Amino acid sequence: MKRDWDLIRKQLTDVEEENDLFADIPPEPAWKDQEFPVYEKQLNEYRAIEGRIFGHLELLVNSGYIDGLQLIRSADGLFSYGLHSPRLTMAGHDLLDTMRSATIWENIKATAKTKGIELTFDAIKALGTLALKSAFE
Known part of the structure; x- marks a missing residue:
């Protein structure tokens, strides 16, 4: 799978x-x-x-x-x-909060694809942080 x-x-x-x-x-x-x-x-x-x-x-x-x-x-x-x-769980809420916004989620996936990064739980959290920072710039 x-x-x-x-x-x-x-x-x-x-x-x-x-x-x-x-x-x-x-x-x-x-x-x-x-x-x-x-x-x-x-x-x-x-x-x-x-x-x-x-x-x-x-x-x-x-x-x-x-x-x-x-x-x-x-x-x-x-x-x-x-x-x-x-x-x-608390970790589940944190992960969902990172993925919840459709805009941020699409940004995470696009950034991973552009950078050649495979999506993992840790990569999503890191890219989510970057996506949030760029959203405020």
Whole structure:
């Protein structure tokens, strides 16, 4: 899975606003009267979306940005979860505050691309500081 910073930004916002963290996961396809290859394709597409959403939440939980959510990845790559009042940690609030403004966020991404810097949690914080300084100049 390739890290998607726009999805991470959305997920942090969803936690803060107490939105459904799994709303973007479509219903799991059911094997009805279609041919097996059609069902298999639908199931693979569903699992790709589910894996992308859960995978990014897993990154945020494991990095200490979200608390109140437990994710378990099985040996076959499927996820199960437990929710108990998901909330942002202080670090999660700080990261979201850096990414919240659309103008600052676009500036962070553009600066990273121009400078050839890969976006990491630390790079976002550093570039966010620079973007804020340039916003006041």
